[in-house]
Amino acid sequence: MAETGKDITKAALILTNGGIVAIPTETVYGLGGNALDEKTVAAIFSAKGRPAYNPLIVHIAGGGELNKYVTAVPAVAEKLIERFWPGPLTLLLPKKEIIPNLVTAGLLDVGMRVPNHPLTIELLQMLPFPLAAPSANPFGYISPTSPAHVEQQIGQKIPYILDGGICSQGVESTVVGFDKNTPVVYRLGAITIEELTKVAGPIFLYNKTTDAPPSPGMLPYHYSPLTPLYLTSNLHDMVQNFLPSETGVITFHSHIRGYPDNHIVILSSKASIREAARNLYSALHQLDALHLKRIIAERFPDYGLGKTLNDRLVKASMKSSLIEKLGSLDDNQ
């Protein structure tokens, strides 16, 4: 079990000694460690069970520190920084040698971000090094948005969870790289395409089926609960096909009749997409813990933050569709 508390001095001490601490951010909790220390970075990969080909994001206290770690910042990146940092935007920029190759999985660009959480910013200001931090979940599982999620999933592997409460955004940062001066979105996230376009003009959306992968780490089965998850645009018809006693349902804002109360999560009864984002991973954690036969989730309107949430749900459901295709879905599990 990890200790959970709000003591940033304690967190700083563990980190300074090369240890790993779960840190709060506005998106999800991260597994933080000294990004400049290869041993610590290796320990993060191992605690998470993450393959070495999937790079980590480096967290800094403010944009002013960027030039210590990257060699160039395109003009359009400056604009994005001005508007969105601190905030849920990760920028892929050419790394300086001081960033170990292990952090970037051998890639030339490093993902940099300034998290918008007062405790973590204060912590970063105390430390003489930046923090490499992937989401604090075991590889492929749902990201944690509360200290309790971190404790359940990975508590036995780390000494301390810095308690910053529930994450205000609830989905990961948007990851943006650059093709010369044009932004390319590699991972949809808490900042929407529409918001980016307003500041940066036209942007590319990286398409994993037609474009070459920037890193082989962009696997489809992320964010998955252990319970098979199915995604539908027609929730009310879909739920008729299953026994309510063995099925969990996640809806955007509507209620479903005939299901036990604890099998239904309504993400935002006032139909706020921001509130739905904040509650989505929690809902997946909650229903997954019931060990039901399946979880049915409703597709969101496919724009703005809805696009990001659909992306996560599609990825979470891919494992189930694959298992089904291979014919090995064991109904007794």
Ligand code: TXA
């Ligand atoms: O909101 C977030 O970004 C959270 C919090 C803790 O900051 N972090 C997070 O980290 O989601 P992680 O490691 O779970 O996901 C990072 C994503 C991965 O899809 C990874 O492949 C991509 O960012 N990424 C990181 N560095 C990259 C790089 N140099 N080039 C391409 N993709 C990169």
Ligand code: MG
């Ligand atoms: Mg992650």
